[in-house]
């Protein structure tokens with residue numbers, strides 16, 4: 655752990671978080687994520703650079719647009735906070751290494767997917783599909799934690815399993831259980847994490863999903879976003895997977 659590296663990761667992480675907020679707001683609305691520059695979603699007035707500084711800008715403007723007084727959504731400061739925190743946890747676990755950058759990409763896509771799926775019940779193809787080739791390419795690099803064969807087989811296994819589940823649910827109930835976005839996302843997660851990670855993510859996301867359905871008393875006839883749980887499980891696997899598996903085994907052996 656190097657102090658200068660930590661400072662750089664905090665600054666870059668919050669800047670990335672700021673960009674992820676733009677993606678979370680604009681991708682579902684099919685707007686460009688590059689142009690125009692940041693503006694208030696309500697009154698379209700451009701946001702001055704000094705109010706665009708992650709978290710600090712939110713605090714200075716007291717969570718409101720200076721022009722029209724409309725409230726700034728809570729996901730803005732939250733994403734600007736959790737992004738550098740997750741990046742730091744990853745750095746503490748892996749240092750600056752190839753796997754660090756590999757999972758940095760997975761976490762980045764994951765954060766954006768988490769909020770878009772939670773808010774809009776969709777996972778855009780532009781977020782789920784790139785994970786498959788990126789995961790495969792990283793498995794080819796030296797120091798990769800999984801082999802190319804593992805990456806490829808896990809992507810196919812994840813895709814087929816979710817496709818079959820979705821297809822049989824459709825036959826039985828006449829409605830979509832898992833959406834197309836979930837099927838593409840699990841293939842991407844498989845490509846990044848390999849077969850052990852794939853099994854972990856499917857089990858853990860199902861457990862967290864079921865607990866959430868019970869707690870919020872979700873009506874199962876309505877659509878339920880599964881993407882956020884897959885994202886949480888993937889992050890848990892990368893950061894604490896080995897420890898969680900060890901703990902689980904020690905409960906029974």
Ligand SMILES: [Zn+2]
Nearest residue numbers: 694697719722
């Ligand atoms: Zn405004």
